[in-house]
Amino acid sequence: MTMLLKTVTFCAALGAADLAAAAELSLAANTTGKNVNFMREQLDIFEKKTGHKVSLVTMPPSSSEQFSQYRLWLAAGNKDVDVYQTDVIWAPQLADQFVDLTEAAKDVVGEHFPSIIQSQTANGKLVALPIFTDAPALYYRKDLLEKYGKTPPKTWDELAATAKEIQEKERAAGQADIWGFVFQSNAYEGLTCNALEWIKSSGGGQIVEPDGTISVNNEKAAAALDRVKGWIGAITPEGVLAYQEEESRGVWQTGNAVFMRNWPYAYALGNGDDSAVKGKFDVSPLPTATDGEKPSSTLGGWNLAVSKYSDEQEAAIELVKFLSSKDVQKARALELSQLPTVAALYDDPEIAAAQPFMPNWKPIFQSAVPRPSAVTKVKYNEVSSKFWSAVHNTLSGDGTAAENLELLEVELNELKGDSW
C-alpha cells in the first residue's frame, strides 16, 4: 500500500498521467572501466524522464564469466533482471531467451550500421540493440617513439623490433619495469579475440570459416602463434598469460609499456587525470604480418537485450531504446571513448574534437573480423574455449603451435560432428 502511495506521489510529482507506466527495472551491466558509473548517470536521466526506477546489477568484467551467469539466470527463468548487457557474439546462443525487438525498434534500426544490426539478428529475430561497437587498437607511446625516432609499426615484426629496442634502451636508462608490448592472454574469451587477430592478419583464416569449414590448422596460423610465443618473456612479461583487459591496462597506464593492444575504452581512461601516460600516447590500427595487408581487428561491441521472463517488458524496451539512442551513444563516445553504432555520429564535430582517433575508426570496425559465433551457434563457447586453450598452451610452452593446432583441429571436428 505504501509502495502504491509512493508510486502515486512520484508520478503526480512528475506530472505523469498514467499510473501503470512507473515500473521498477533492473539492468545487468559489466564493470570494465567506467561503464557502471556512466550507466548510472544515464539511468538517472532516464528515471527523471519516465518515472521508472532502474537498479544496476553489476557483473564481472570477464565476458566469459558474465555469460555463464546470464545463462544460469535465464535457464532458471529469472524475473529479477529485465535488461541484459550482452556481448556481440551472444545473440545466436541466447536468442530464445530474449524478446524480439524488431517491431519496437523499427523506427530506429535505420540509424545504426546495418552490419551491427545484422550481428544481433538471429533467425529473423532482433535479439538486442547495440549501445556501442568495439574494434581494438594498437596503443603506442608517442613520446617514446619520437625519442628514438620510430614510427608506429605496420607489421608485427616491426612492432617486436621497435618494442625490443625501446625496452632495452629505456631499461638501460633506469626504467627497470618497462616492457615492450602488453595484450590479453589469460585463458578466456579475450585470448580468442587476440589470437584471431594474429592469425587472420597473417593470412591464417578465422578459425572456422563462415561456411563451417574448420581452417585453423595451417602453417600461417602456426607461424603467427610461434611469433607471439617468441615475445613472451622478451618484450612481453610472462604474466600476460594471466592478463585480461584491465591487467594490461594497469601496466600500460602506469607508464610501463611501449605498446598495448586494447579496446577503445582505454583511450579516455589513459587520458584521465590519474594516468601516467596522459597526453603521451596515440592509437593506430593493429599491425599485420606483411606490410600492405589489411589490418584485422576482432569485432567486439555490447548490446542490450530484454529478457522474455521480465514482467515489465514494455518499460524495459523503452530503457533499451533510450540507452542505445543517438544522444546516449554520443555521451558514451565523449566520456568513455567507446565507438558509436549510429553512423551519423562519426561526422559529429564534438566527438571528433574530444576523441580525435574516432572518425578514423569507422573503416576499421566496418571491416572487423567477426568471431565464428554465427556459424558455430550454441557450440561457439566450446569452440572458443578449445581455441584459447590451444593458444594458451602454445604460449606457455606446453607443445608447439603446430602440434596444438593439429590437436585442436581434431577436437573441433569431433565437436562439429555432422554439422555445427
Add this chain to the structure above:
Amino acid sequence: MTDLTVADPPAALADQSHINSDLRTQRVRSAWVFLAPTLLVLALVAGWPLVRTIYFSFTDASLTNLAGAEFVGFQNYLSWITLKSGRVIYKGLLADPAWWNAVWNTLKFTILSVSIETALGLVVALVLNAHFPGRGLVRAAILIPWAIPTIVSAKMWAWMLNDQFGILNEILLGLGLISQKIAWTASPDTAMVAVLIVDVWKTTPFMALLILAGLQMVPIDIYEAAKIDGVHPLRVFWRVTLPLIRPALMVAVIFRMLDALRIFDLIYVLTPNNAQTKTMSVLARENLFDFDKFAYGAAASTMLFLIIASITVLYMWFGRVNFDGGER
C-alpha cells in the same frame, strides 16, 4: 537395566518391562521427531540436488532444455563406436583426457596441500598448547586467515602475487633471491605452487585449531610421569602425544581432504583457466554452464561425488585399522 528388572519380584516384572519398552519406544519416537527437521532439510538441500544431478547425467539435458531431457543411459560416461575399419573409438567422460587431467590435478593438489597443512598445523598447535604470555591473543590472531572468505583472500593474494605490482616479487627482488619478476599465477611451472601457497596460508589455522583441541584432551599427568622418568621430549612426542591426538588428527585430515577434493573458488579466481590447474569442480562447472553440455557436466559432478565418497570410505577403513593397531 534389564539385569535390574530380573531381580524384581515376578509380579512386578511384566509391568516393569512393559513400562520399559514403552519408555524405549517413546524415546525412539522422540529421537525421530527431533531428528526429522534435520533429515528433512538434508534431504531437501543435499539429497534432492544429488539425485537430480545423477538423474541428469543419464540424460541428454541442456541448460535451456532441462524439462525435455531424454534418457540416454551411460552415454555421457562411456560409449563406443566401431568404425568400418574395425577401429573402436571411445567417447564420454571416462575416455576424456581433460577429465583425467583434472582428476590428477585435484589429487595432486589434495595430497600436497593436506600434507603440508597437517605438518604445519601440528607445529602451530604444539606452539599454541605451550604456556606463554599473550597466548589467547595469538590463538585468536592465527584464525584470521581462516575467517577471511576464500574469494577475498584469493583476490588479495592475486594482487600480492601479481607479476608487475605484486609485493612478493618486490620483496624477493629486494632480498636478491630472484633476478627477474616471476609471473606466479600465469606461468605453468608456478601456478600450482601459487595455489598451494594461498591454500596453506588459509587453512593451516583450521588444522591447528582441530589439532589443538585434541592436544588439550591429553592428560597432563602422562607428561609429568614421562618427565620424572627422564624420557627424551622427542620420544614423548612420538610415543605419547602423537598416538593420543591421533583420533583428532584423523578427523582434521578428513575434513581438509573433503574440502580440498572439491576445490573450486581459489583456483578459479587465482589462476588462468588452463590445463595446469583445472580441477574436477572447475571442469564440471565449465561443462554445466559455459558449454552447452549440461548432462556431461552432471556426469562429471556425479563422478566427482563418487570419487570423493570412495576416497572417504577408503580413508576411514584404513584409518580405523591403523587406529586399532595403535591402541593395542
